[in-house]
Amino acid sequence: MLTDAAVVDLLRRRFVPVALNWKSGAGVSEDERRLRSEWGLGRGAPTGTFVLRKDGTLVARGGGSRPESMAAFLRDTLATLGTPPERGAASRALATDRGLGVRSDGSIRLALTVRAMKDGASANHRPMMDSVVFMPAQLKSLAPPAGAARYELPAEVAREFVRLLTDDGDKVYAMRPQDATEARLEASVEGDVVRLSGAIAGSRPYSGGGTGVIVSSGRLDGRLSFDAAGELQSLLVVSDAQYRQPWAKAPHAVGGLLEWRRH
Amino acid sequence: MKTIWLLALLGIAQEDTLARRAAAIRPTAAEGRWREVPWVASLREGRELAQREDLPVFVWAVDDDPLERC
Numbered sequence: 001m002l003t004d005a006a007v008v009d010l011l012r013r014r015f016v017p018v019a020l021n022w023k024s025g026a027g028v029s030e031d032e033r034r035l036r037s038e039w040g041l042g043r044g045a046p047t048g049t050f051v052l053r054k055d056g057t058l059v060a061r062g063g064g065s066r067p068e069s070m071a072a073f074l075r076d077t078l079a080t081l082g083t084p085p086e087r088g089a090a091s092r093a094l095a096t097d098r099g100l101g102v103r104s105d106g107s108i109r110l111a112l113t114v115r116a117m118k119d120g121a122s123a124n125h126r127p128m129m130d131s132v133v134f135m136p137a138q139l140k141s142l143a144p145p146a147g148a149a150r151y152e153l154p155a156e157v158a159r160e161f162v163r164l165l166t167d168d169g170d171k172v173y174a175m176r177p178q179d180a181t182e183a184r185l186e187a188s189v190e191g192d193v194v195r196l197s198g199a200i201a202g203s204r205p206y207s208g209g210g211t212g213v214i215v216s217s218g219r220l221d222g223r224l225s226f227d228a229a230g231e232l233q234s235l236l237v238v239s240d241a242q243y244r245q246p247w248a249k250a251p252h253a254v255g256g257l258l259e260w261r262r263h
Numbered sequence: 264m265k266t267i268w269l270l271a272l273l274g275i276a277q278e279d280t281l282a283r284r285a286a287a288i289r290p291t292a293a294e295g296r297w298r299e300v301p302w303v304a305s306l307r308e309g310r311e312l313a314q315r316e317d318l319p320v321f322v323w324a325v326d327d328d329p330l331e332r333c
Contacts, residue, residue: 018309
């Protein structure tokens with residue numbers, strides 16, 4: 001819904017768009033906490049989309065998940081507000097370290113995309129985009145041991161790749177490393193390139209209610225390149241998996257992509 | 264010599280396949296359009312901008328970090 005051209009255009013030109021994380025209290029200042037509470041967006045407030053006047057009074061809540069209904073919702077609220085002025089704000093660079101470069105603590109942030117697939121092509125226009133962070137020690141463990149032609153990734157690192165197994169946006173569906181039931185990734189060295197292949201699978205109880213279980217399993221292939229000092233320069237991993245949602249009778253095909261480059 | 268050439272060809276074929284599979288999954292420009300929205304991640308900053316520019320505030324609130332995740 002937030003990828004729809006009309007919705008994006010309205011948000012850019014007519015509103016100040018604010019994205020808030022309800023769950024995490026980390027990094028939220030006391031001032032911010034107080035303001036959220038004053039505006040009715042404090043602890044216990046529902047998730048969703050809201051339009052408020054600049055003084056914090058609520059104009060409307062909702063918009064639905066369909067692009068047309070969100071665009072209509074935004075236009076309706078503008079009409080209620082008497083059509084405020086247009087703005088010329090430029091977009092801000094978001095998460096500039098996603099998929100690129102090494103962070104100040106030595107970790108890297110891999111760009112993750114998972115989407116429903118059909119016959120080798122995307123089945124819809126709703127990719128799930130996320131990030132996977134590898135800490136310096138995990139990064140180091142990707143490199144081939146000296147002189148090795150073949151090696152296996154350590155289990156604790158291989159388990160990180162189960163994040164490629166589900167395409168639902170909410171984190172209650174995300175396969176976490178501790179949910180891995182299989183994670184065997186073998187690497188073969190070809191000069192400064194390492195080819196990765198293996199099997200990954202995971203299972204976790206659905207925490208959103210009921211007794212459902214989230215199950216997914218698949219194959220993974222990848223290519224890692226290193227410089228002469230053994231430092232990772234790029235990573236490209238793709239997966240094919242079968243993912244069964246907790247309410248679904250049958251699994252559906254998902255394709256996962258994890259990518260990063262140093263420069 | 265023949266073996267080396269065959270291995271090289273196999274490597275090229277693997278690269279092509281991997282690139283093709285990645286391209287089928289990678290988000291399109293339209294799918295990444297939400298990144299064109301000038302999001303701010305604090306209500307305080309949003310309020311300041313709204314008051315300065317005389318605009319309403321659109322809040323997208325989730326049980327997660329919307330910008331980090333996406």
